[in-house]
Amino acid sequence: MTSCIFCEIIAGRADSTRVLEDETCLAFMDIRPINAGHVLVVPKTHAKDLSDLPAENGGRMFQMAQMIANALMKSEVRCEGVNLMLAHGKAAGQEVFHAHLHVIPRYRGDNLKIRFNLLKLRPTRAELDRIAAQIRHGL
Amino acid sequence: MTSCIFCEIIAGRADSTRVLEDETCLAFMDIRPINAGHVLVVPKTHAKDLSDLPAENGGRMFQMAQMIANALMKSEVRCEGVNLMLAHGKAAGQEVFHAHLHVIPRYRGDNLKIRFNLLKLRPTRAELDRIAAQIRHGL
Numbered sequence: 001m002t003s004c005i006f007c008e009i010i011a012g013r014a015d016s017t018r019v020l021e022d023e024t025c026l027a028f029m030d031i032r033p034i035n036a037g038h039v040l041v042v043p044k045t046h047a048k049d050l051s052d053l054p055a056e057n058g059g060r061m062f063q064m065a066q067m068i069a070n071a072l073m074k075s076e077v078r079c080e081g082v083n084l085m086l087a088h089g090k091a092a093g094q095e096v097f098h099a100h101l102h103v104i105p106r107y108r109g110d111n112l113k114i115r116f117n118l119l120k121l122r123p124t125r126a127e128l129d130r131i132a133a134q135i136r137h138g139l
Numbered sequence: 140m141t142s143c144i145f146c147e148i149i150a151g152r153a154d155s156t157r158v159l160e161d162e163t164c165l166a167f168m169d170i171r172p173i174n175a176g177h178v179l180v181v182p183k184t185h186a187k188d189l190s191d192l193p194a195e196n197g198g199r200m201f202q203m204a205q206m207i208a209n210a211l212m213k214s215e216v217r218c219e220g221v222n223l224m225l226a227h228g229k230a231a232g233q234e235v236f237h238a239h240l241h242v243i244p245r246y247r248g249d250n251l252k253i254r255f256n257l258l259k260l261r262p263t264r265a266e267l268d269r270i271a272a273q274i275r276h277g278l
Contacts, residue, residue: 017267019274029267033260037270050208050221058205059198066197069189069227071277077270081228082189084240088208089220092245093253101223106231111260114232114253121172121250128156128168131176131216135158138210 006042006098019068024060027068030102034112037077037105041065048097050088061101068103079105083112145181145237158207163199166207169241173251176216176244180204187236189227200240207242218244222251 008014010026017029019039030038041064047053053061062084069082085102087094104112123131147153149165156168158178169177180203186192192200201223208221224241226233243251262270 015264017264017271019271020278029262029271031262031267033262036260036262036266037274039274050205050223051212053205055202055205059202062201063194063198066189066192066194067278068274071274073190073228073277075273075277077273081226081231081233083227083231084189084223084225086223087220088222089212089245091247091249092220092222092243094220104231106228108230110230112253114251121175123168123170123172123175125154125156127175128170132156132158132168134214134216135176135178135207135210138212138214139159139206 004046004096004098006040006096006100007046010042010044020064022060022064024057025064027064027103034102035078035105035107035110037072037075037079039065039068039072039103041068041101041103042098047099049094049099050086053099058099061099065101065103072103072105077105078107080108081106143185143235143237145179145235145239146185149181149183159203161199161203163196164203166203166242173241174217174244174246174249176211176214176218178204178207178211178242180207180240180242181237186238188233188238189225192238197238200238204240204242211242211244216244217246219247220245 009016019027043057148155158166182196
């Protein structure tokens with residue numbers, strides 16, 4: 001046993017409903033779905049978050065999420081749109097520290113509300129340029 | 140001129156603050172940031188959404204978003220965590236119909252609230268199995 005529930009699921013030691021897998025990634029049903037049909041895609045090799053995830057595995061994780069999203073749209077599951085979401089770090093809402101990409105079916109009047117821009121930020125071009133330089137400094 | 144603002148930005152015919160680019164993707168500052176440092180990553184070849192995005196380009200878009208996320212965490216930008224978000228379709232909140240992945244710096248008490256699970260869905264394993272079969276049918 002490891003202390004990581006997603007590693008336990010990947011190893012088959014914890015229950016899950018698998019949707020799709022390949023050598024790199026596994027997609028399985030979220031047991032606390034925001035909407036019915038909510039799927040999680042995880043890299044099979046443990047990585048706690050984006051800082052720890054090899055780029056190759058990140059790309060594969062996204063590609064599997066994209067396949068699931070397109071499958072949801074074609075399926076009988078109620079799905080008029082899809083959100084892909086990933087939380088990196090507690091401040092972003094991450095709860096399980098094994099990187100995972102949410103694939104969430106959406107429809108009008110559903111269970112997900114994303115509220116933002118309470119401050120109506122409208123930075124000037126000079127402000128954007130300054131922040132971009134700060135980000136590039138971290139690259 | 141095309142009718143797609145992101146294609147205009149990619150072509151350099153519309154103003155933007157670029158952060159990073161390669162042959163496949165471009166990262167630039169969102170002019171209506173949820174939090175300061177909010178970046179969009181887009182494929183350079185037009186794709187309206189996930190149904191239209193070659194897997195190769197999707198993987199590269201995610202990899203660039205991951206690089207930006209890690210750079211944000213190391214930068215002077217206020218950033219204690221990061222959300223990656225993509226909206227596929229109007230029902231998911233998509234507003235610009237050129238696929239784009241949001242890279243959003245997060246910190247405690249910031250401008251983004253994600254509310255969900257109003258219905259506290261707790262499906263049985265049998266229900267999850269049934270829905271997974273429906274999704275696989277769409278693959």
